[in-house]
Amino acid sequence: MAYRPTEKTEARKRAQHKLLSDTALNIVARGGFNALTVASLAEEAKVAIGTIYKYFKDKSAVCTHVFQRGSAREVETVEQCAFPEGVRPEDMADCRTRLEETIRVFSMRALAGHKLAYALIAEPIDPMVEAERLKYRQAYAEIFSRLVQEGVDKGEFRPQDSRVAATAIVGALAETLVGPLARVAEGQEDIGLEELVDSIKTFCLAAVLA
Amino acid sequence: MAYRPTEKTEARKRAQHKLLSDTALNIVARGGFNALTVASLAEEAKVAIGTIYKYFKDKSAVCTHVFQRGSAREVETVEQCAFPEGVRPEDMADCRTRLEETIRVFSMRALAGHKLAYALIAEPIDPMVEAERLKYRQAYAEIFSRLVQEGVDKGEFRPQDSRVAATAIVGALAETLVGPLARVAEGQEDIGLEELVDSIKTFCLAAVLA
DNA sequence: TGATAAAGTGAATATTAATTCATATTATCT
DNA sequence: AGATAATATGAATTAATATTCACTTTATCA
Numbered sequence: 001m002a003y004r005p006t007e008k009t010e011a012r013k014r015a016q017h018k019l020l021s022d023t024a025l026n027i028v029a030r031g032g033f034n035a036l037t038v039a040s041l042a043e044e045a046k047v048a049i050g051t052i053y054k055y056f057k058d059k060s061a062v063c064t065h066v067f068q069r070g071s072a073r074e075v076e077t078v079e080q081c082a083f084p085e086g087v088r089p090e091d092m093a094d095c096r097t098r099l100e101e102t103i104r105v106f107s108m109r110a111l112a113g114h115k116l117a118y119a120l121i122a123e124p125i126d127p128m129v130e131a132e133r134l135k136y137r138q139a140y141a142e143i144f145s146r147l148v149q150e151g152v153d154k155g156e157f158r159p160q161d162s163r164v165a166a167t168a169i170v171g172a173l174a175e176t177l178v179g180p181l182a183r184v185a186e187g188q189e190d191i192g193l194e195e196l197v198d199s200i201k202t203f204c205l206a207a208v209l210a
Numbered sequence: 211m212a213y214r215p216t217e218k219t220e221a222r223k224r225a226q227h228k229l230l231s232d233t234a235l236n237i238v239a240r241g242g243f244n245a246l247t248v249a250s251l252a253e254e255a256k257v258a259i260g261t262i263y264k265y266f267k268d269k270s271a272v273c274t275h276v277f278q279r280g281s282a283r284e285v286e287t288v289e290q291c292a293f294p295e296g297v298r299p300e301d302m303a304d305c306r307t308r309l310e311e312t313i314r315v316f317s318m319r320a321l322a323g324h325k326l327a328y329a330l331i332a333e334p335i336d337p338m339v340e341a342e343r344l345k346y347r348q349a350y351a352e353i354f355s356r357l358v359q360e361g362v363d364k365g366e367f368r369p370q371d372s373r374v375a376a377t378a379i380v381g382a383l384a385e386t387l388v389g390p391l392a393r394v395a396e397g398q399e400d401i402g403l404e405e406l407v408d409s410i411k412t413f414c415l416a417a418v419l420a
Numbered sequence: 421t422g423a424t425a426a427a428g429t430g431a432a433t434a435t436t437a438a439t440t441c442a443t444a445t446t447a448t449c450t
Numbered sequence: 451a452g453a454t455a456a457t458a459t460g461a462a463t464t465a466a467t468a469t470t471c472a473c474t475t476t477a478t479c480a
Contacts, residue, residue: 002479003425009477013427038468048429050470059468124340137385158416164386164409171385172378175347179377199374206368207417212449213455219447223457248438258459260440269438 017055020045024066029116033063033125060128067132071120074109075139081105082147095151096209100201102147103173106140107197110177118181121174137174141166148208157208169204176200227265230255234276239326243273243335270339277342281330284319285349291315292357305361306419310411312357313383316350317407320387332388347384351376358418367418379414386410 023045027036038059042049056062082102084092093101110117119125120136144166151157180196233255237246248269252259266272292312294302303311320327329335330346354376361367390406 002423004478005426006478009426012477016427037466042430049468050430051428053469054427124335160412161405161409164406165413167386167389168382168410168413171381171383173381175381175384176374176377195371196374199371200378202370203375203378203417206419207413209416212453214448215456216448219456222447226457247436252460259438260460261458263439264457 016047016051020047020052020055020062021065021069024062025069025116028066028070028119032115032119032123033066033129034123036063036066038062060126063125063129064132067120067129067136070116071136071139074113074117074120075136075143077109078102078106078140079143082143095147095154095156096205099144099147099151099208100205102144103169103201103204104197106173107177107200110173110181111193111197118178122178122181137170140170144169151208156210158210160208165208168207172204173200226257226261230257230262230265230272231275231279234272235279235326238276238280238329242325242329242333243276243339244333246273246276248272270336273335273339274342277330277339277346280326281346281349284323284327284330285346285353287319288312288316288350289353292353305357305364305366306415309354309357309361309418310415312354313379313411313414314407316383317387317410318403320383321390321403321407328388331384347380351380354379361418366420368420370418375418378417382414383410 020041024036024041027040027044038049038052041062042052052062056065082098084098092098110121120133125133141163145162148157148160148165148169149162152159152162176196176199180193230251234246234251237250237254248259248262251272252262262272266275292308294308302308320331330343335343351373355372358367358370358375358379359372362369362372386406386409390403
């Protein structure tokens with residue numbers, strides 16, 4: 001043999017993958033998943049169409065990757081908010097406070113993220129990627145579920161099925177945000193976002209409190 | 211001139227339109243909007259592809275029509291439940307009771323409607339039709355909003371933005387039902403539907419109550 | 421430098437589904 | 451029956467993308 005992959009080639013491979021990943025994320029953030037075509041990605045990344053297929057099995061894989069990458073940071077941030085790490089147990093706020101804060105952060109980030117958040121939460125995409133969205137929403141539900149359960153155990157919240165409550169919270173958040181998100185995504189700045197988030201917060205709080 | 215539309219031809223026209231409408235609704239109820247193509251509709255209705263275009267402007271129009279027809283009865287039923295007609299004011303149940311009942315009926319019908327309900331509430335479809343779903347959900351939100359507002363005015367519910375609460379309720383319902391709906395739609399009968407609906411009901415009630 | 425393997429290319433092809441349109445059929449009226 | 455108009459037909463066309471693949475370029479190593 002007379003060819004072996006080396007550190008340099010591996011580095012380039014990683015760089016190319018990152019280039020495609022970044023570009024794809026940009027395209028989605030700018031125009032939603034509709035704007036992400038193999039051709040548009042190739043053009044914007046300045047590579048040939050065929051190159052895409054050296055790095056991703058097919059179009060679906062690109063979408064899935066973008067979805068995961070786009071949502072990972074969101075989920076992480078929200079989780080950190082619900083269950084702050086590096087805080088001594090005695091300094092940990094009560095569940096009610098953390099739930100409020102988590103809802104606020106979720107909403108505000110969604111509203112600030114414009115098109116990307118809309119794409120992740122609500123934009124219609126093809127069924128193969130839809131499975132990813134389900135996971136995305138479930139990841140959130142999982143976080144809320146743990147928080148609600150902790151609240152129930154500590155007597156802060158009424159006894160309830162924390163899975164259902166968590167799913168309902170995610171649904172309530174998504175549904176109330178979709179309208180405003182669509183408007184914000186289209187550039188018509190909207191006032192009253194603070195009030196909106198307050199209303200949602202109050203609604204969810206009341207739903208789970210004792 | 212030597213041709214004039216007559217009652218007979220008009221009747222046939224209506225019959226044909228109904229045939230296409232029924233067939234399209236059947237296809238969606240059976241396989242979701244994905245299964246509804248111009249070709250599949252033509253085949254199942256036993257007409258030529260071109261015929262579809264004599265009755266509908268384009269594919270979108272077919273989808274929109276199916277969506278409206280499919281949802282009309284649902285919305286009507288739910289509305290009747292929230293605001294029963296032909297009941298003397300003094301016999302009208304309180305808002306809390308009506309809200310509970312409305313949520314129960316909404317959920318149960320969705321769960322019983324299998325694939326159609328899933329298609330209307332959650333199945334990803336193309337953007338043109340998506341606008342219709344937004345209207346569909348808003349129709350529900352409108353009903354809940356009126357009911358919540360009435361409850362607030364009567365002091366049964368806490369003071370709140372009834373639009374936000376209503377939207378949140380619709381979101382909570384849709385989100386909690388999608389999972390079970392998908393499972394029911396695939397034939398894996400699910401137990402615990404009653405409990406699920408009870409949990410959702412309790413959640414929403416707690417959220418709006420004083 | 422020549423052999424080997426991987427990465428890159430993009431025109432050609434495949435896919436999927438909507439839409440059109442020249443033609444045929446059917447209904448109506450005198 | 452003949453004239454007229456609406457309705458029906460479905461093969462052919464269009465459209466929008468995804469996917470392939472024969473070929474070129476680049477990198478590695480003996």
